[in-house]
Amino acid sequence: MNPKKIAKITTVLVKSQLRSGRSGRASAKFFNRPSSILILDVVVFVLSAAIVSRIVQSIPNTPQFDLRSVAIQALVFTPALIPALIFIASLLFELSVSSKFAASDTLNWMPVSQAEYVTASSLSICAMYSFIVAAAYGVILPFALAQGLIYVWALAVPLGFLALFVGGLLVEMLRATLNRVSSSMLGRARRGTLFLRLVVSIFVIVVFQLFFNPLVLFSVLSSLSGSVSAAFAIPFVWPTEVLSYAVAGDYVQSALFGILSVLFAGFMVLLAVRVRSKFWSPAPVTVVVSRGEYAPSVGRLTRFGFTSVESAIIRKDFKSLSRRREMIPFLAIPVVFVAVIVLPQTLGRSGVSPAPAGVLSFPLLFLAGIYALIFSTISIGEEGKAILTLYSLPVQPGQVLRAKAAFALLFTLTVSFVLVGVASLLGKFELETAVESLVLAPALAIELTFYGLGFATRFPDFAERPRPRFIRPAGMLIAMPTGLVLSLITSSPFLITVLATSFGLELGSLPIVLVGAALVFAAVVALLSYRWALAGMKALFSEVQV
Amino acid sequence: MSSITGDAVQQSGFNALDVSGLVKAFGTTKAVRGITFNVRKGEILGLLGPNGSGKSTTMKLVLGILKPDAGTVIVYGRSVAEDPIEVKNEMGYVPETPQIYEFLSGVEYLDFVGDMYSMAPAVKKERINQFLQALDLNGHENEMIGSYSQGMKQKIAITAALMNRPKLLIADEVLNGLDPRSARIVKDLLRNLAKEGVSILFSTHVLEIAEAICDKVVIMSQGTILAEGAIPELKKRAGLPGSTLEDIFLKITGTEDLREVAEALSR
Numbered sequence: 001m002n003p004k005k006i007a008k009i010t011t012v013l014v015k016s017q018l019r020s021g022r023s024g025r026a027s028a029k030f031f032n033r034p035s036s037i038l039i040l041d042v043v044v045f046v047l048s049a050a051i052v053s054r055i056v057q058s059i060p061n062t063p064q065f066d067l068r069s070v071a072i073q074a075l076v077f078t079p080a081l082i083p084a085l086i087f088i089a090s091l092l093f094e095l096s097v098s099s100k101f102a103a104s105d106t107l108n109w110m111p112v113s114q115a116e117y118v119t120a121s122s123l124s125i126c127a128m129y130s131f132i133v134a135a136a137y138g139v140i141l142p143f144a145l146a147q148g149l150i151y152v153w154a155l156a157v158p159l160g161f162l163a164l165f166v167g168g169l170l171v172e173m174l175r176a177t178l179n180r181v182s183s184s185m186l187g188r189a190r191r192g193t194l195f196l197r198l199v200v201s202i203f204v205i206v207v208f209q210l211f212f213n214p215l216v217l218f219s220v221l222s223s224l225s226g227s228v229s230a231a232f233a234i235p236f237v238w239p240t241e242v243l244s245y246a247v248a249g250d251y252v253q254s255a256l257f258g259i260l261s262v263l264f265a266g267f268m269v270l271l272a273v274r275v276r277s278k279f280w281s282p283a284p285v286t287v288v289v290s291r292g293e294y295a296p297s298v299g300r301l302t303r304f305g306f307t308s309v310e311s312a313i314i315r316k317d318f319k320s321l322s323r324r325r326e327m328i329p330f331l332a333i334p335v336v337f338v339a340v341i342v343l344p345q346t347l348g349r350s351g352v353s354p355a356p357a358g359v360l361s362f363p364l365l366f367l368a369g370i371y372a373l374i375f376s377t378i379s380i381g382e383e384g385k386a387i388l389t390l391y392s393l394p395v396q397p398g399q400v401l402r403a404k405a406a407f408a409l410l411f412t413l414t415v416s417f418v419l420v421g422v423a424s425l426l427g428k429f430e431l432e433t434a435v436e437s438l439v440l441a442p443a444l445a446i447e448l449t450f451y452g453l454g455f456a457t458r459f460p461d462f463a464e465r466p467r468p469r470f471i472r473p474a475g476m477l478i479a480m481p482t483g484l485v486l487s488l489i490t491s492s493p494f495l496i497t498v499l500a501t502s503f504g505l506e507l508g509s510l511p512i513v514l515v516g517a518a519l520v521f522a523a524v525v526a527l528l529s530y531r532w533a534l535a536g537m538k539a540l541f542s543e544v545q546v
Numbered sequence: 547m548s549s550i551t552g553d554a555v556q557q558s559g560f561n562a563l564d565v566s567g568l569v570k571a572f573g574t575t576k577a578v579r580g581i582t583f584n585v586r587k588g589e590i591l592g593l594l595g596p597n598g599s600g601k602s603t604t605m606k607l608v609l610g611i612l613k614p615d616a617g618t619v620i621v622y623g624r625s626v627a628e629d630p631i632e633v634k635n636e637m638g639y640v641p642e643t644p645q646i647y648e649f650l651s652g653v654e655y656l657d658f659v660g661d662m663y664s665m666a667p668a669v670k671k672e673r674i675n676q677f678l679q680a681l682d683l684n685g686h687e688n689e690m691i692g693s694y695s696q697g698m699k700q701k702i703a704i705t706a707a708l709m710n711r712p713k714l715l716i717a718d719e720v721l722n723g724l725d726p727r728s729a730r731i732v733k734d735l736l737r738n739l740a741k742e743g744v745s746i747l748f749s750t751h752v753l754e755i756a757e758a759i760c761d762k763v764v765i766m767s768q769g770t771i772l773a774e775g776a777i778p779e780l781k782k783r784a785g786l787p788g789s790t791l792e793d794i795f796l797k798i799t800g801t802e803d804l805r806e807v808a809e810a811l812s813r
Binding site for chain 2: 287288291295297308309311315316320323384386387388389390391392393394543
């Protein structure tokens with residue numbers, strides 16, 4: 001391995017991720033430089049440390065709220081959570097490599113070894129997500145300082161970055177495996193094979209997520225072994241063991257797990273290189289989607305009030321979602337949500353009573369909303385440069401928006417019903433809770449779909465690069481936190497009901513009033529968002545963006 | 547941008563396309579600097595110029611997918627700025643690089659485009675089959691466009707532009723990537739379309755092609771028009787009656803002394 005080559009490739013990959021959307025503005029120029037990541041990390045670290053420091057100073061240390069215990073928990077468990085976090089983030093932003101680039105990526109024909117590419121690619125992922133580690137350890141620092149655990153914090157930081165690197169390697173392995181699924185199935189394939197590829201790809205993503213998620217592994221092993229000592233058998237938790245033993249003053253054990261953690265990272269590099277060498281076969285593929293004679297589409301959607309233009313766009317978007325490799329993660333996300341949240345709950349842990357219904361359903365309701373937001377924010381940018389087709393044809397911006405909204409709603413509403421349905425069944429909800437969930441989930445999905453469309457029209461990223469992102473980072477950075485706030489507001493009646501039930505409080509008819517208010521709120525946000533999106537779409541179509 | 551006036555409509559009565567005082571800048575770069583030209587019904591106008599001369603920008607301005615900073619574009623009496631949808635119904639566009647949905651098959655893409663023009667299913671079917679056969683795409687029409695060669699993608703883009711029988715065709719480097727047989731078919735097709743009254747705004751780097759099929763050429767450089775007229779007329783004006791269009795082009799664009807450059811490159 002040539003370190004200089006690795007550094008160069010890493011820089012190029014980071015630049016490819018950073019340089020999206022419009023340039024020319026001062027902020028864009030700043031974010032075009034890889035060094036901006038370091039500056040951003042420092043700012044995130046300092047800000048989070050400063051904010052939490054003020055909070056820590058104001059918290060009284062009582063038996064009910066043991067600050068030392070909080071500090072230790074945060075220090076010890078953060079490295080174990082980082083790979084899972086990176087993995088979830090990668091579903092959205094890293095696995096969307098288009099087939100075109102998988103086959104013609106410059107690095108495929110340059111003198112670059114698999115090991116160099118895998119290491120560089122993992123490092124570039126580390127760079128892009130380093131702000132998560134910076135924020136986490138910025139938050140933990142004031143707790144550690146207040147409790148005299150700064151030496152553990154100093155040990156935890158490199159372990160956090162090691163975990164980040166391992167997360168990056170996991171993403172690389174998944175990327176190569178998905179590539180093999182695609183190329184082995186699409187030699188000269190038919191439409192049925194496309195569907196099979198979709199199903200197998202989602203299966204691979206879910207298996208990876210379950211197999212490499214420490215929380216899931218911990219639940220499974222705990223349920224099997226009946227004790228928490230199962231952690232010893234999970235390499236992802238070894239950094240946690242390093243810190244646990246350091247806190248306990250057992251430095252020999254701590255050093256032993258430290259060595260094991262580094263060896264495991266090395267093993268993961270070898271494994272990732274092996275997986276890529278074995279599975280990376282960017283062979284061009286020919287897919288025949290039909291064998292029969294051409295029969296013109298008749299536009300059945302026109303029966304539901306759509307124009308022929310709108311129904312053609314909806315049909316086209318459906319094909320885009322089911323046929324493009326870069327869209328597969330967006331279909332896998334709801335399945336991963338269910339698997340990661342539901343599986344540990346249904347397995348249960350030894351000696352731990354099952355979680356109350358609300359604990360299971362609230363995150364799913366919330367995630368259904370966030371999913372609607374994510375799905376709709378990418379709905380314009382996913383057109384890519386082919387948006388030029390729509391620009392050059394006699395299509396009204398309003399028609400494009402209605403088609404995009406209808407398609408996104410069809411999908412996000414289905415996902416929200418399925419997620420809440422699964423939660424209701426597995427969580428054995430009371431009727432009132434189930435009805436509340438089934439009313440609020442679609443309301444939230446509609447609200448956030450329209451809200452997301454507003455951002456999709458104003459921040460689309462049509463650039464076709466090795467890892468397309470469909471929405472400019474600025475758009476996602478604003479849409480996500482504000483969307484989270486909207487989600488919390490709309491689902492607050494449910495949250496209040498769940499909390500009140502947990503504390504044994506009687507609310508009377510208040511939940512009905514709260515649900516009504518939430519529905520009105522969701523309707524108002526959806527309407528305003530639609531108008532905002534329509535204005536955005538008109539502005540977008542006033543001048544070509546590619 | 548000024549709106550269409552009664553006089554302008556009157557003046558454009560004989561023209562398929564009237565471009566007047568068109569200006570477009572991208573930041574500090576002035577791509578098009580106040581150009582004026584027209585295309586008559588059934589005429590093929592070749593837009594020529596070196597790389598970066600503003601040809602593609604001009605074509606996008608004519609199509610209405612770029613907003614001019616100043617000037618007007620009138621297509622068959624309609625302002626592109628005021629009636630973009632109506633005007634697009636009358637136009638076909640072949641972009642410099644085919645930007646098409648690669649997850650659709652060739653025939654699905656054409657079906658999609660037909661729906662955008664609200665074409666009747668029977669008409670769609672007839673035209674699509676006609677073009678697939680003429681452009682040797684039969685047998686590949688059900689394959690996803692992602693696996694097509696550059697030339698096949700170009701043929702799909704050409705079919706998409708022509709399937710609604712446009713009155714004005716805007717073709718940006720339309721022969722890019724085509725094999726000699728297909729290029730010949732497309733050249734003949736353009737001539738036939740012109741005979742049938744379709745007006746064509748056509749850009750190319752290949753001057754022999756322009757010389758062979760264009761009725762008139764506009765030579766652009768740095769966003770301005772250096773020369774405009776029928777090729778024999780330009781030869782006469784340039785004082786090069788027995789020369790080729792390439793000689794005129796190189797003389798007008800000031801790049802005629804290329805021997806030294808070639809020698810320097812080969813050293």
